[in-house]
Amino acid sequence: MKRRLLAVLCAASMVFAMGTTAFAADEVKATGDEKIALITMDSIDQHWISLNEGAQEEAKELGVTVDFMSPNTKDDAQQIECVNNAVAGGYDAIMVAANGPDAISSALQEASDAGVKIVYVDSPANVDAAATFSTDNKAAGKTAGEEMIKTLKDAGVTSGKIGIINVNAATDSCVNREEGFRSAFDGTDFELMETQYGEGDAAKSQSIAENYITQGVVGIFGCNEGSTTGAGNAIKASGNDAIVGVGFDKSDAILNLIDDGYLHATMAQNPDVMGKEGVKAAVQAINGEDLGGEVTDTGVSVLTKDSAAE
Known part of the structure; x- marks a missing residue:
């Protein structure tokens, strides 16, 4: 039954992908020099692991660097440290799933003021970003x-x-x-x-x-x-x-x-979609495109035991 549940989930993701045009309307072109830090709430939950897998897949496709630098556990201080490390490390953009809207806002604002592009995946903070990709x-x-x-x-x-x-x-x-x-x-x-x-x-x-x-x-x-x-x-x-x-x-x-x-x-x-589209948006923002701070719903599917039996 678990295999059937996974099959249903994959099928739902395929329908989502087939029924939705690309979030970034223009073709994404990368120089290959772009460095992106991915900072999620933690590095343990499978949700974040899947998001990173999607990001790495898109990074490979575009020939850019995405480094997963998330804390081990949900902790504001650790997440702030990750943001500061990304700025100090010379990253061009930060893809971030914020623990809360306020806790890391000062660190993100400092990053933005330093010229680092911000893209939200899953959960935003109260700082303007190039784009957001999350569930409604x-x-x-x-x-x-x-x-x-x-x-x-x-x-x-x-x-x-x-x-x-x-x-x-x-x-x-x-x-x-x-x-x-x-x-x-x-x-x-x-x-x-x-x-x-x-x-x-x-x-x-x-x-x-x-x-x-x-x-x-x-x-x-x-x-x-x-x-x-x-x-x-x-x-x-x-x-x-x-x-x-x-x-x-x-x-x-x-x-x-x-x-x-x-x-x-x-x-x-669909955390993998958040990761893929987040990387595309980060590359576009790094290369000077104005994405208008658009918020994109990456979709959700109701998964039950009954749905697998259908």
């Missing part, structure tokens, strides 16, 4: 909520408590996912509980989810990879697979939890 997180969060409501109603459940596990209160992408998710429940009889924060750590998120389960929740939403994995593991440990787990991102652990029935669905983003 609010819309995707609402889709996650609608998927949970439908699944619960199909099981005859029209009320009950819903737990929400987020990363923190600052990360722009995850805050928007939660906002979209909550909006889906407007006018329903479900009770959305106070959000708990697990810093994207699967073990911390599992503990949060286990606490929600003791309070009798009928559903749990995870806002990122670690949150989702923790929620699924808690549902598995509880032995109560009637609890509907819905989350974000795709990893081997999440795919296995969906396959085994402990998670119902995940919102599968």
Whole structure:
């Protein structure tokens, strides 16, 4: 079944790629001297690894250099250090997924003032950038909520408590996912509980989810990879697979939890597309093209066990 899940995901990505014109309308031409630093929230989650793989693939195609210089863990101070190191290292552009909109803004502004081009992938900060490539997180969060409501109603459940596990209160992408998710429940009889924060750590998120389960929740939403994995593991440990787990991102652990029935669905983003298009935009910006700060939605697919069986 896991192979079929992966096949469905690949097919969805192919449809996305075939149904969308290139984000950068003009052909990208590189000199080969361009140096780009890729700084994501951490270097461990498969989401960031996939984003880097997409970036490296495009870098090879264009003949430019992209160095993955992300911190080991989600930490503002480490991310700021990575930005400062990129400036000191003479990089022409920084592709960055900001931990939060404000924490690294000063470092990014200093980089921009020094002539370094900024391109956001996945999550922006409050500094002007050449372009942004990310999921429409609010819309995707609402889709996650609608998927949970439908699944619960199909099981005859029209009320009950819903737990929400987020990363923190600052990360722009995850805050928007939660906002979209909550909006889906407007006018329903479900009770959305106070959000708990697990810093994207699967073990911390599992503990949060286990606490929600003791309070009798009928559903749990995870806002990122670690949150989702923790929620699924808690549902598995509880032995109560009637609890509907819905989350974000795709990893081997999440795919296995969906396959085994402990998670119902995940919102599968396209981090490889973010990486590829981010590199193209960075090269264009380095070579003087004005991209107008455009924000591009890189798409999302709802991945369930049922979708693999279709």
